[in-house]
Amino acid sequence: MIAIQRKYSIERRDFQSAGQVSSSIKKIMKQVGVNPEVIRRVSVASYETEMNIIIHSNGGTMEFSIGSDYIKIIALDRGPGIDDIDLAMKEGYSTATKDVRELGFGAGMGLPNIKRCADDFDIQSEVGKCTRITIGFNL
Amino acid sequence: MKLLEIQKLLEAEVLSGHEHMEREVTNAFAADLMSDVLAFVDDKTILLTGLTNPHTIRTAEMMDINAIVFVRGKKPDEETLKMAEENQIVTMTTKNIMFVTSGILYKKGLRGANIIHK
Ligand SMILES: Nc1ncnc2c1ncn2[C@@H]1O[C@H](COP(=O)(O)OP(=O)(O)OP(=O)(O)O)[C@@H](O)[C@H]1O
Ligand SMILES: [Mg+2]
Numbered sequence: 584m585i586a587i588q589r590k591y592s593i594e595r596r597d598f599q600s601a602g603q604v605s606s607s608i609k610k611i612m613k614q615v616g617v618n619p620e621v622i623r624r625v626s627v628a629s630y631e632t633e634m635n636i637i638i639h640s641n642g643g644t645m646e647f648s649i650g651s652d653y654i655k656i657i658a659l660d661r662g663p664g665i666d667d668i669d670l671a672m673k674e675g676y677s678t679a680t681k682d683v684r685e686l687g688f689g690a691g692m693g694l695p696n697i698k699r700c701a702d703d704f705d706i707q708s709e710v711g712k713c714t715r716i717t718i719g720f721n722l
Numbered sequence: 723m724k725l726l727e728i729q730k731l732l733e734a735e736v737l738s739g740h741e742h743m744e745r746e747v748t749n750a751f752a753a754d755l756m757s758d759v760l761a762f763v764d765d766k767t768i769l770l771t772g773l774t775n776p777h778t779i780r781t782a783e784m785m786d787i788n789a790i791v792f793v794r795g796k797k798p799d800e801e802t803l804k805m806a807e808e809n810q811i812v813t814m815t816t817k818n819i820m821f822v823t824s825g826i827l828y829k830k831g832l833r834g835a836n837i838i839h840k
Contacts, residue, residue, distance in 0.1 A: 601776075601777065602776075602780035602783075605780075605784060606780070606783060606784075609783070609784065619786070623784075623785065623786060626784040626785070627760045627784055627785065630760065630780070630781070630784045631757065631760060686775055687754060687755055687756040687773045687775065687777055687778065687781075688755070688756060688777070689755070690757040690758050691757075692755075692758060692760070692761055693757050693760075696757060696760050699761075
């Protein structure tokens with residue numbers, strides 16, 4: 584059973600509205616009365632995912648759904664894809680440029696953070712095409 | 723420790739959330755990289771940072787952090803402060819550098835926030 588489902592589109596380099604998707608998702612979870620500890624984990628994972636799409640991709644979408652016992656986020660972007668996923672998953676690995684670092688991103692902690700927060704985590708990527716990240720949380 | 727006490731110790735100027743100065747915090751986390759902030763777990767944590775852009779407020783919002791100290795006399799712009807106000811986040815600015823800010827609060831009993839290891 585899916586109680587609520589939302590799909591958001593995210594533009595490349597849109598630092599202005601960065602975080603708005605995750606903020607909306609957080610509000611929905613609060614309204615539904617999700618456990619605060621779960622809300623925090625979902626929020627962190629969703630924010631890191633959203634920022635990665637803005638910073639590293641050509642833009643894409645995030646789909647959020649919440650059912651009676653599960654929360655799911657699917658992020659799908661329009662490339663450029665990730666060549667070496669194992670490397671990208673390493674703590675401290677980042678290709679972020681100087682201007683992005685000055686905003687406080689580029690620690691290379693995002694993907695490991697997402698994995699740590701989630702109960703289920705899957706990342707698939709095709710270079711030149713897309714990256715798809717699926718994140719699940721048990722309620 | 724109450725936010726009011728922190729303000730006094732750091733001789734800080736309160737920028738948003740004036741009505742929430744009675745809040746208690748037990749831990750602190752000092753960082754200029756938001757993903758480092760997003761990796762810790764504790765409740766009742768105050769964030770010490772030199773970063774004043776809107777992403778700092780967003781990060782705090784995501785983590786349920788409701789108090790931020792900007793070090794080295796830094797101040798965010800109006801827009802960013804409005805965002806803090808909307809999210810009921812107390813922000814203050816101190817002339818102290820990060821090291822001194824941390825030292826003062828540590829000496830008075832605040833402890834470091836825990837990082838998730840998994
Ligand atoms: N959606 C994406 N598309 C293409 N490359 C990506 C994407 N997400 C992450 N990457 C690549 O993986 C690297 C590691 O990502 P990760 O989120 O762990 O760190 P970061 O974004 O560089 O820094 P931080 O998240 O700490 O601010 C990135 O630097 C980038 O090279
Ligand atoms: Mg990232």
